[in-house]
Every structure is written in C-alpha cells, then in structure tokens.
Amino acid sequence: MRPTMEDVAARAGVSRALVSLVMRNSPKVSEARRAAVLRAAEELGYQPHVMARSLASRTSTVLGVMVNDLRNAFFADVVEGLDAAAQAAGFDLVLNTGGRSPAREGNALRSLLSFRPAGVILLSPVVPASAIEAAARQCPVVLVSRTSRASGVDTVNDDGEAGSALAVDHLAGLGHRRIAHLDGGGAAGAAQRRRGFQAAMRRHGLEPIVVRSEHTDTAGEKSVRELLATYSRLELPTGLVAGNDFNAVGAISALEEAGLRVPEDVSIVGYDNTSLAALRHLSLTTVDQPRTEMGRLAFEALVERVRGERTEPVRHLLHPSLVVRATTARFSATGGVAR
Amino acid sequence: MRPTMEDVAARAGVSRALVSLVMRNSPKVSEARRAAVLRAAEELGYQPHVMARSLASRTSTVLGVMVNDLRNAFFADVVEGLDAAAQAAGFDLVLNTGGRSPAREGNALRSLLSFRPAGVILLSPVVPASAIEAAARQCPVVLVSRTSRASGVDTVNDDGEAGSALAVDHLAGLGHRRIAHLDGGGAAGAAQRRRGFQAAMRRHGLEPIVVRSEHTDTAGEKSVRELLATYSRLELPTGLVAGNDFNAVGAISALEEAGLRVPEDVSIVGYDNTSLAALRHLSLTTVDQPRTEMGRLAFEALVERVRGERTEPVRHLLHPSLVVRATTARFSATGGVAR
DNA sequence: TCTATTGATTAGAGCGCTCTAATCTTGTAG
DNA sequence: CTACAAGATTAGAGCGCTCTAATCAATAGA
Numbered sequence: 002m003r004p005t006m007e008d009v010a011a012r013a014g015v016s017r018a019l020v021s022l023v024m025r026n027s028p029k030v031s032e033a034r035r036a037a038v039l040r041a042a043e044e045l046g047y048q049p050h051v052m053a054r055s056l057a058s059r060t061s062t063v064l065g066v067m068v069n070d071l072r073n074a075f076f077a078d079v080v081e082g083l084d085a086a087a088q089a090a091g092f093d094l095v096l097n098t099g100g101r102s103p104a105r106e107g108n109a110l111r112s113l114l115s116f117r118p119a120g121v122i123l124l125s126p127v128v129p130a131s132a133i134e135a136a137a138r139q140c141p142v143v144l145v146s147r148t149s150r151a152s153g154v155d156t157v158n159d160d161g162e163a164g165s166a167l168a169v170d171h172l173a174g175l176g177h178r179r180i181a182h183l184d185g186g187g188a189a190g191a192a193q194r195r196r197g198f199q200a201a202m203r204r205h206g207l208e209p210i211v212v213r214s215e216h217t218d219t220a221g222e223k224s225v226r227e228l229l230a231t232y233s234r235l236e237l238p239t240g241l242v243a244g245n246d247f248n249a250v251g252a253i254s255a256l257e258e259a260g261l262r263v264p265e266d267v268s269i270v271g272y273d274n275t276s277l278a279a280l281r282h283l284s285l286t287t288v289d290q291p292r293t294e295m296g297r298l299a300f301e302a303l304v305e306r307v308r309g310e311r312t313e314p315v316r317h318l319l320h321p322s323l324v325v326r327a328t329t330a331r332f333s334a335t336g337g338v339a340r
Numbered sequence: 341m342r343p344t345m346e347d348v349a350a351r352a353g354v355s356r357a358l359v360s361l362v363m364r365n366s367p368k369v370s371e372a373r374r375a376a377v378l379r380a381a382e383e384l385g386y387q388p389h390v391m392a393r394s395l396a397s398r399t400s401t402v403l404g405v406m407v408n409d410l411r412n413a414f415f416a417d418v419v420e421g422l423d424a425a426a427q428a429a430g431f432d433l434v435l436n437t438g439g440r441s442p443a444r445e446g447n448a449l450r451s452l453l454s455f456r457p458a459g460v461i462l463l464s465p466v467v468p469a470s471a472i473e474a475a476a477r478q479c480p481v482v483l484v485s486r487t488s489r490a491s492g493v494d495t496v497n498d499d500g501e502a503g504s505a506l507a508v509d510h511l512a513g514l515g516h517r518r519i520a521h522l523d524g525g526g527a528a529g530a531a532q533r534r535r536g537f538q539a540a541m542r543r544h545g546l547e548p549i550v551v552r553s554e555h556t557d558t559a560g561e562k563s564v565r566e567l568l569a570t571y572s573r574l575e576l577p578t579g580l581v582a583g584n585d586f587n588a589v590g591a592i593s594a595l596e597e598a599g600l601r602v603p604e605d606v607s608i609v610g611y612d613n614t615s616l617a618a619l620r621h622l623s624l625t626t627v628d629q630p631r632t633e634m635g636r637l638a639f640e641a642l643v644e645r646v647r648g649e650r651t652e653p654v655r656h657l658l659h660p661s662l663v664v665r666a667t668t669a670r671f672s673a674t675g676g677v678a679r
Numbered sequence: 680t681c682t683a684t685t686g687a688t689t690a691g692a693g694c695g696c697t698c699t700a701a702t703c704t705t706g707t708a709g
Numbered sequence: 710c711t712a713c714a715a716g717a718t719t720a721g722a723g724c725g726c727t728c729t730a731a732t733c734a735a736t737a738g739a
Contacts, residue, residue, distance in 0.1 A: 003456070003478065005725055016689045021727060031687065051454045052391040053725035056694050060727095066435075071423070072615075081410050093451060096405075096435040098423045112432060115390045126552070139342065218619050247619070254621040272342045276411075278615060280557050282593040305392045306672070344695055355719045360697060370717060392695035395724050399697095 004045040014039035024049050051093070055117075057161045064303065067097045067106065067114030069125040069146075069189075074275050075292060076124050079145055082296025083122065090304060092119065103128050107134060114139055120303040123147070125189050141306035143299045146189050148316075155302040157295050157317040161190045162197030164288040164321035168270040169201035171286070171323055176332035177240035177268060181210035183224045185244030188216045194272065198242055216244050221251025229259055237265055239332055246271035246278045246287055253283075253328070264330035274324050284327035291319055341459075343384040350458045352380035363388050390432070394456075400504050404452030404640065405434045406445065408464040408528075413614050414631060415463050418484055421635025422461065429643060431458065453478055459642040461488070464528045480645035482638045485528050487655075496639040496656040499628040500529045501536030503660035506627055507581045507609040508540035510662055515671035516579035516607060520549035522591060524583030527555045533611065555583050557580055560590025568598055578606055578671050585610035585617045585626055592622075592667070603669035613663050623666035630658055 006024070010017045015034060022030050023038040030038075041047075055061050064087055068076045080096070085315045087094055095116055099106030106128045113121055114136060114221035125146040136142050137153035144156045165182070172180050180332055185191030190263040195211060202209035214224040221243060228238065243249035251265050261267055271278050271287035277284035298317050345363070349356045354373060361369050362377040369377075380386075394400050403426055419435070426433055434455055438445030445467045452460055453475060459524045460475055464485040475481050476492035483495045504521070511519050521537040524530025534550060541548035555565040560582060567577065582588035588610035592602050600606055610617050610626035617624035637656050644650045 007725080017726085018691095018728085019687085022688090025727085027685065034687080048454050049449065050395075050456055050725055052456065052693090053395055054727075056389075056392055056395055056696085057727040059694065063434075071410075071713075072413065074411065074413065074416075075417045077410045077413075080435075081437060084410075084435070087441075088436070088448070088451070094435050095402075096419075096423070096433050097427070098420060098426075110425070111387065111425070115387050116432070117391065119388055170519050181697055218621065222620060250619055250621045274345070277619075279614075280589055281561060282557065282589045283621075346695080356696085357698085357719055357721095358717085364697085368717065373717080389695055392724090393697075395726085396695075396697040398724065433734090 004047045006047075006049070008045055009038065009041045009047045012045060013037045014301065037215075040258040051220070061117055061119040062092050063116050063118040064092050064094050064300070065097070065110075065116060065121040066094050067099055067113060067123045067126060069099060069127065070101060071098060073075035074144075075273060075290075079124055079296040079299070082293035083300050084296075085293075086300035088299045090300075092300075092304075099126065099128070101127060101154075103132075107132055110136055116119070119307045120195060122299050122303060126295060141303055143303045145295055145299050148325050152314050155299075155306070155315045155317075157299045157302065159190070159290040159295070159321055160318045161193030161321075162200065164290070165194045165197030165242060166204075167288055167321060167323040168272070169198060169205065171270065171329065172240035172242070172268055173201075173205045173207065175268065175329060177205060178208060178332070179210070179236070179238040180240035180242060181212055181228060181238040182242045183214040183221060183244050183248050184211050185216045185248070186213060188244065194244065210238055214244055214248055216248055218247045218251030218254070221248035221253075222255040223251075224248075225252045225255035225259075229255070233288065237261075237267070238259070240329075241267060243267040243269060243271050246273045246275045246285060249285055249287070249328070251285060258289040264328050265333075268329040268332070270329060271325075278324070278326070286326045286329040287324050288321045289324050290321050295319060341392050343386045345386075345388070347384055348377065348380045348386045351384060352376045372396050400456055400458040401431050402455050402457040403431050403433050403639070404436070404449075404455060404457040404460040405433050406438055406448050406452060406460070406462045406465060408438060408466065409440060410437060413627075414485075414612060417631035418463055418635040418638070421632035422639050423635075424632075425636045425639035429448070429566035429639075430644075431639075438465065442471075449475055458646045461642060480642055482642050484634055484638050491653050494638075494645070494654045494656075496634050496638045496641065497658065498529070498634070498660055499536075499657045500532030500660075501539065503611060503627040503629070504533045504536030504581060505540035505543075506660060506662045507611070508537060508544065510609065510625070510668065511581070511607055512540075512544045512546065513677060514544055514579075514607065514668060516548055517576075517671070518549070518575070518577040519546060519579035519581065520551055520567060520577040521581045522553040522560060522583050523550050524555045524587070525552060527583065530555070530583060533583065549577055553583055553587060555579050555587055557586045557590030557593070560587035560592075561594040562590075563587075564591045564594035564598075568594070574624070576606070579668075580606060580608040582608060585612045585614045585624060587611075587624070588667070589616065589622060589625055603667050604672075607668040607671070609662075609668060617663070617665070625665045626663050627660045627670040628663050629660050634658060 006017050006020045010020045020038050023035050035091040097109035097113055099109045122139040122143045134151045137151055142154045148156055184195050212224045214220045243252055249269055256267055271285045274287045274289035278287040302315050344358045345356050359377050362374050436448035438448045459480040461482045473490045476490055481493045486493055523534050538548040551563045553559045582591055588608050595606055604661045610624045613626045613628035617626040641654050
C-alpha cells in the first residue's frame, strides 16, 4: 500500500494536520518540523493523493479537455500549448476525444464533468450549443475554434477573415488580379475564410472567384481541375487562396499535372502553416495561426474564471500572420518569370 | 452546488447506499426503487463524482498517459487509439507531455502518479530506466516505442527491423542492387531500422550503405547531397530507404534539385506512413506502423494487469507493412524508364 | 507572578462516495 | 400461526486529505 499522510506524520512524530500544512507549503510551520516532515515523506516515497486533496478542499486542479480530432495537427499543437501552460500552473489535463460525432462528444463531455474539473476546454466541438451552456453551468468553459454567445463561455478563435485578407493582399500586392478561393465547405472556420476573401477582393476592386472545395488534398486537386475546365488558359486565375494547406498541396499537384508551374504560372497560398507547409520540398506560402498561443490563451481564460478574477466572457480573436515561402511570385503577363 | 448522492437519496426517498447501488448497476435493487432513483437523479442532473468514487472504492478508472511529443503525428495516432479503447471500457485519460527532457518527464510522470491511476502508459519516454521501474512499483506501466526488461512493465513496439527488411525486399525485388539507408541517428527506433536494413541487405547478398542522417526533411536533403558528392552518377545508389517520411521528402527534394527523377532514376521508401506520405502530391511508398492498434494494445495490456489477469510481462512487437505508392519503380540500367 | 499575545500544532469534522454487516421485508413451508 | 430463507434496504465506518477552531508553548508586558 502506498504511504498516506498518516504514515508520514507517524514517522516524523507530528500530526497529520502538520504534514498537510507542509505539503501545501504553509508558512506557519517551524523550519525544524518542516525539515522533519519533508525527510519522512522522502524516506517513505510519499506523494499527496490529488483526488483526496481535491475532494477535501473542494477545489480541483483538473482541466477537462475535449479534442475534436487529435490526428489533426492543429489540435495537437493547441493541446501542447495548453499542456505547457497547465503544467507550469500545477494543473492536470484529463483528455477526451469526441470522434466528431455529437453523441459521442456528449458522452465525452459528461465524462470530463464527472471529474468536477476546475474548468473545461473544448477544441472545435460539434455538440449543440445547449450542451455547451449546460456544461457552463457546472464550471467555466472555454471554446477553441468555435463561437458561442453564452456568458459563462470564453472563446479563442483565429481571425479567419483577416487571414484570408492577408493572403489576398499578398497576391494583389504581387500584381495578381484574377484570384480564386478554394472554399473549405462546412469545415470549421471555412465560412470566415471565405467571407474574408470576398471582402478583401472587393476592397482591391477585384472580382472574387469562389470554388467549392474541401480541406483535403484530393478536393484541392479536383477543384483545380474544375477551374482548368472552366477557364481558358488566358483567363485562368493566376492566384489561388486555398482553404488550408492540404487543399493547397492538392491544388499544386493538379496544376503541375496540367503543365502549369507554381509559382511561375500560378501563385498559391495555403492556410494553417502546418509542418507540411514548412517542408522544403513544398515551401508553401501560407497563413499561420498561433496555435500553441491559442492553447495558452485558452488556459489563461479558464484560470481567470477559476480564480474568480473575471466573470465577463472574453472573446479572443487571434491575428494570423502570413508566412511567405516559395509558392507565390509576382504576376507576369507572359505567364512565367524569366528563367 | 452540484447535487450529491445524498440529495438524490432524499428526493427519491431512499438511503444513500441504495442510490450508490443503482449508480453502479447493482442487480440487487428492486425495479421500482431503481426507477425512482434514476428519475430523481435525472431531475437533479446528478452525476457521480469520479474522484470521490475512486477514493472510496480504492480503485481508479484513470489512466496516466505521458506523450513524448503530441505534435508528432505518430503519438497523436497512438493516443487516439488509446482514447477509443479507454472510453469504451470506461476509463479516463490523464495526459501529460514531457517536453523531450528527462527532468520534465520526471515531473510529468510524478504528476500522473499522484492521481493513483490504474496504470500508466508512456509513449517513447526519455526518462531513465530507473524512473520507469520506480513507477512500475506503484502501478502497471506500459511502454510504447521503448523497450524495458523490468517485469512490471509491458511494451508495445513496432518491429523496426522487419520494417526495414520490407523496404529492402521491395527494392531488391524491383531489381535494385545499390541501396542506401538514411539512418535516423539517435531517434527512437532508428537503431532497429538500421540493423534491419543491414541484415536484409546481407540476406540479399548486397552491400549495405548507411548514411548518417536524422528524422527531418532538411537532414534528408543534406544526406542525399553527401551521397551525390560521394558517388559518381553511375555508382549512385538507385534505391533509398529513408529513416522516416520526413527524411524521405527531404531526400526527394535534393534528388530533384540535382536533376534526378523519382522513381525513374532513384526509388525511395519512407517510414511511418504519415498523412504526408498519403498526399497524392508525394505518393510516397512507405512502411506503415499500426499506430492506432498500438494504442489499443497498450490499453489492453494495461487492463489485463489492472484486472489481475496476468502478471507476466508482455512484449508486443508489431509487424509493419509496406504501402507501395509512386516513389518506387523497377530498376532500369538506362537510368530511367522509357517515356 | 499573572495575564495577553503571538506563533506553532493538533483534534476532529467532513468532502462524496463505497462497502461490509446488520436490519427489514416478504414469501413459503411446516 | 411461526420460522426461516432470500431478497431488498440501510446504518455507519472509512478512503486520504483539508480546514476550522481549539489547544499549547513561549515570550513580553504589567
């Protein structure tokens, strides 16, 4: 049996209460006793039992985290940021996955709440808003990559409109006039990216071209083939704002297959700055979301609530940034830069 | 305040003990009472408090999981497999990251153990063996992508030697004779892959060429440049077994940069079958590890111990498989297939 | 010498649950 | 009726800790 506080107390010749004080770094313990207790604890290999502590103190150091899909590098990055911040502050993460199904997410959320966590962080959840509000009645809730109007809920989102605008500004700045967006369809954040694209294009006095696509490489290929079938070579968009990096890679494949060069004939911008984009082989110009930072902010928002420092909801809208790599170049009327 | 068992008992007009029995699906409760309790619980929105339950029953449904690096898709996949199995069996995951530093991993592990978890799963940990053995004295431990001889420790590993052999057999079968391995250096599993490569080459009566590299794309580029500098065009290896997929992508870049075509001039096999490899743009032939399966097996090994069904350590060595895509082709003495 | 006062220590109740053992109901057989 | 077994229910201790209030020791002031 693992030693308990009682064992440490007996060995150190003090009361359990004193051991408790030492374990919580209370200042009102004499140095002599503290040392004795610490030594006894060390000798027995004692470690406080977080669950018992949580129960007795009616506080929790557990943060529930529900992830839409861990295989998605985006979420993995957010969780890493979350974990780093939580560890530094002495919190522990209980982690779940919802399998992208509302029903399963509901169970996962319930399971997290049964820990009576200090708070809960949901990464791009697909559960109905009512479920989120119900959770918010039990403990603070922070949403990442999903919005909410509930007052007990904080949100952390990337400003997809600004991100698309960044991409458009970049391409327009390079002289491109015919620019198309490969829309992410129903994917999280896709609507904002599309809106941002359209708004930015109009701001530049350009006609927005939106092609329905998805956040996968095969969809990117397909969409570009459609584009190629629709436009003559001379009218083909010379700039492409993809829904995400995967989509961009697919688009590049289809372009190259058709004998078009990137970036000489067509410039292309991705979205997300995944590890994929950074690969030298691709060197994709892309829009970066501060993912680790998003995790940190989510944690901080939660902790502010837990500590009662704030009751008003906070809505973080993070500003993305453009990472210029090798898939974008100045527009050339001759359809290619000089070689 | 959230309702407790006492509240439910009062509302249903029964004792707390009876509510406890209902919550645990005990068969020795009359249907009438069961229904009454369930209704009262429903009305109050009652959910048992896992921590209190764990404390009282001296059992735990918590599994501690320490991940070397969540950003690495490999681990994210394993965790997904783990999570699916754990959820199905009613366990919860407490998750940590070690920041790839032994000291930080030590803290992370301690933090997990302070939950008195049913068991602990470590994904490619870098802590010293002694720390693992110490943990194993407190609860069952399963290691993924790391070996151990301790008797309280189960392990789940992919058979890196077999994986490399698969790659070599494939290339040799395509007629390649000069085959080089881009070694992963100190990375987890790199040693096995190298050994497997060497053994397989000898089995085919071929001379193994090993180039020191790392599991990154830039290292892959660098290594191929070295290869190009070392060998004349005619003596250049025509088959490459990369340390992992990233490494393979870097290698491809360097080859193309040098005017060599993949797979016409050089065939290349990756390792891990990451989402990267599946990208149609790359279509990398690669060795697949059953990652989700590894997570599931780790969970099962743990549960067997938790249930006391087994005390002997189990050492899973999973058989990888080859996924043939477009970066490998039959060797042609003319240095290229007919076009 | 006798309070106050301050700081250090501890007794003991209680967190929300489980679990053993005891108690209460029935139904049935004698 | 009574006795008793079997099933249903409950009392109450206890899991490992925290926290309030009480106790104790030591020092200072009068």
